Amino acid sequence: MAAAPAGEVRVFDPHPLNWLFITWNTMEEPVRTDHEGFLAMALAESATWRDELTLEVKVRAGARFQDGDSCTAHSIKQNFDEVQRWAVPHPPGTYLNFHPDAQCDVEDDRTCVFRFPQPDGLVLGKFRGFHIASPSFWHTHGFGYKKTGSGEGHW
Amino acid sequence: MATNIITAEDRSERVVLEVNRDHNTDRCARLSQVVFRNDLSPGSALDLVCDQEGEVDIVTEVSPADADRVQDSRHARLVTIDANRIVVGIFNTWPEHDGLLTDRRVREALNIAVDHDRLCRETLNGYATPLASLTPSWCNGCFPGAEPRRRDADRARALLNEAGWPEGRPLSIATPASLAGVAEAVARDVRETGLTVDVTSVPDDGLVAGARMLIEKKLVPPWDVLIHAWFDLSSDLPPAVVHREFFGSDGAFRAGPPNAEFDRLFGDLMSRIDPQEARQGAEAIDKWCYDEAAVLSLCAPQALYAVNQHVDFKAYRATFELADTEVSADHWSRRSR
Structure with missing residues (x-):
């Protein structure tokens, strides 16, 4: 068992x-990178292609936001719908964008399915920039919403 | 537009991160608190991490020129990692420029004019790795057998003559001031092929205008080669973040017309959802970049950190993360509580 958090840096x-x-x-994002820079599952417990246009994502069991809210497949969809509203949400560039016609459907609390109009072999890398925020974040701040009135370039 | 340009930063003096004790994986933070200090200059931050405890525990982005200072200090040590960062030269291949850089022989000549080993050893004090193409050797997608081109000034001179480089026509290299040392090292090597080389160092307050020109592609940049630094967010498929940005139809740093062959290769990569097949697609793109001498491949600089004593910091290739950083019981923050 890991030691309790201690100290300040x-x-x-x-x-x-x-x-x-x-x-x-x-x-957190569905994936993170390890020390070597390779993708590893994070909020996603798994990401599996059902076919070349359909990606199933299982959310990690028991995941919670800092405010105590549960993080579920509904959270993934909420954040997907928010990011899809903007043309260039990510400052580093549009390479992190999902296809504008991509969809995210919730199948159960831990399962969501991404449907793409064409194969996207880069999507797991895009998940690295797909920050998953709590409902209260979207109700209060949003990425740039409250401060600038726009989510463009604030992800 | 394919990207945003950050024109100004509005940082709070201090940003405080507190541990989420309910996080339910083994990546739960090992620190109670992290404070990002934005109230210091780089010089004073380095002084504080090297010369005392309790003010600054980690300084990121240590310059190679300061590495010895950290290593020789009483309170700090140097942590380095081969990071997913590159420094290359972008060739201006817009026909409206004058088209000289559209000739592959010219691009290859410039690549073999540069002494990559010397650049890494002398200009970056050894804290960099020569690049063969655009993908560092530790990432997926570096093509099999990739080796940095060896310096051959005689062949470079011959290629430039063969390509008809006009007598007396100087090579214009532009660089952000932060990479002026790299640009000067490149210029020194290229001059040995007989070319005249002009280096223009762009101060920080001129960078936004230059970036707009490069990204918007409405005006043709005046330089032949732009020394440019970029990064990758993972080690998995560099063409998604690197090659696409330099050559893709929506690439921010493409300094020439769209390239049909690159777009074909990238489209092929996009269609591959099998990781092994995707890796092969990435290797094909990196090989295309090498064969075309599509950029002036230079080096992958290391990320350097100054880390105060009693701090166990583990560097990442692609990010700056603190999830597994911890401090010992002798650390100032634990001694005093």
Whole structure:
């Protein structure tokens, strides 16, 4: 069993992606990267192609947001629907965009299915930039919603 | 538009992250708190991490020029990692420029004019790895047998003559000021082929205009080669984040007309949902980039961190994460509580 969290670290990080590093240290995505940079499951317990246009994502059991809300397949869909509203939501570029006609359907609390109009072999990498926020985040801040009135370039 | 341009940062003086004790995986944070300090200059942050405890525990983006200072310090050590970062030269292949860089022989000549090993050893103090194409060797998609081109100034000179490089026509290299040392090293090597080389170092307040010109593609940039740094968010399929950005029809850094062969290869990669097949597709793209000498392949710089004593920090190739960073009982934050 891991030791209880202890201590404080103070960081000076002038990197221009500091905003993204803070996001990655505070939010989860369906996948993360390991020390070597390779994709590993995070909020997703698994991601399985049912066919070349249909990707099934199982959400990790018992996942919770910081405010105590459960993170479920409904959370994935909510965040998918939010990101799909914008043309260039991610500052690094549109390579992180899902196809504008992609859909996300919830099958049960832990299962959602992404349906693409054409094969997208890059989608697991795109999941790295697919931050999953709690309902209260969307009701209060949103990515840039409250401060700038737009989600463009704020993911 | 394919990307955004960050024109200004509005950072809080301090950003405090607190542990989520309910996180239900073994990646639950091992620290109670992380404070990002934005109230320091890079120089003062380095002083604080090297010379004392309790003010700064980790400084990221340490310059190779400061590495010895960290290693020789009383309170800090240097942590390095081969990171998913690249520094390359973008060739201006817009026909409206003058078309010289559309000739593959010219692009190859410039690639073999550069001494990659010397660049990494002397300019980056050894904290970099030479690149063969665009994909670092530790990532998926680096093509089999990839080796950085060896320097051959005589052959470079011959290729430039064969391609008809006009007598007296200088090569124009532009660079952000932060990469001026790299640009000067490239220029020094290229001059040995007989070319005149002009280096223009763009100060920070001029970067946005240059980035707009490159990304929007409405105006033709005045340079022949732009020294440019980029990164990847994972090690899995670099063409998605790297090659596509440099050559794709919607690539932000494409400095020439769309390339039908690249777009075909990338479309083929997109269609591959099997990881092994996708990897082969990525290798084909990296090989195409090498064969075409499509960029001036230079190096993959390491990420350097100065880490205060009693802090166990584990670097990542693609990100800066603290989920598995911990401090010992001797750390200042635990001694005083």
